Amino acid sequence: MGNPTAAMLVIGDEILSGRTRDSNMHFLAGELTKHGIDLREVRMISDDEVAIIAGVTALSETHDHVFTSGGIGPTHDDITADCIAKAFGAHLDVRDDARAILQAHYDKSGTELNEARLRMARIPDGAALIDNPVSAAPGFTLKNVHVMAGVPSVFEAMVASVLPTLTGGSPLLSQTLRVMRGEGEIAGNLSALAADFSDLSIGCYPFQKDGAFGANVVVRGADGARVDVAVTRLARELDL
């Protein structure tokens, strides 16, 4: 299809322990789809140096973009910036541009820019800052890796800062046919349709409602006319 590809790395012990339910993955997935960037893989790992370095290295080699969430706050368990710098052999220290942003932010509220908060101004050499209109402390882009906060309101604001700077592809168009029959009853039609429309992706997502079985059939593709033809044929076959 030629669209740019992406992967996501969700970083945080609290996700893997079940304490916190991640919402950033679902948000990013929807935004990338609208922007014509294909999210191919997501990995969720703990705040562990070896795991972060291995994850970001593997994903950045195999995708056009990698988005990370989590681990860039002021506390001792925030080690993402260090790991990304190590993964790319980049020098990491407090950078004047990031320090100025934090200084201005904390001056306004009369809060001290102490040593812990200054950790959030540690940005790898060569990285571009990602604007954070919520709580000031910036994210950054190093090579093809976009490093963002884990707090959902901040993550979402950072995605809004980054996405317009990336070249998108053709947004995938989709149509959904809601069928009140069990998957097993329409599977034959779907597999014949998939064979005849190999340029489209045809998914079937079952549900139960008031004790009856149904399925949402989703037909996706870059060419809206082809999607139309496929959905029309299926609707006719199923007498919808």
Place this chain on the structure above:
Amino acid sequence: MGNPTAAMLVIGDEILSGRTRDSNMHFLAGELTKHGIDLREVRMISDDEVAIIAGVTALSETHDHVFTSGGIGPTHDDITADCIAKAFGAHLDVRDDARAILQAHYDKSGTELNEARLRMARIPDGAALIDNPVSAAPGFTLKNVHVMAGVPSVFEAMVASVLPTLTGGSPLLSQTLRVMRGEGEIAGNLSALAADFSDLSIGCYPFQKDGAFGANVVVRGADGARVDVAVTRLARELDL
């Protein structure tokens, strides 16, 4: 810590496109934590043969258990069973035990066990069936990989079938201290605490409430007395 380790593979285009928000990962994470099994990594991938085989191979080699969700229904895009069989070089065909379960289920409702539904009786040789009290079609365990459905009610029922058969470890004990100060203010205390209690995991999760900043400090460990000592010290230092 010596607890068994686990990874999860979430399979499905609809998750990566943002159409569906996965809930199985969060459910499994909580259940594994209660059972003393450490979830170390989660990967979310599409219904793609190469991605599924690579994912399950990598994760099964490096963890005691792998749990998969998605792709075991009756339609053409349900290819998980085929991929797991290929990954382990196991023969895959309709198995009599699985067919009998489906036959009994569909006989009860007067539904035909057609070719599509029979796909759900395709189980690799050597695999143990996982009971599905919701919709009959079984999951299976092959080697250290537990293959389960993506529909949350079915996934959750299968987890309940499998977990009691697995040896758990010591459940991680945790205590949470809610602190109504910014992370940046308590970061120094936390990092000193983490240094003195290297056997514990100390996480800090910021939040905003009514415009004020706060943080939940979570102290985790296998030894409840040590967790107590650490939390008591921190509470004293922060005048709580």
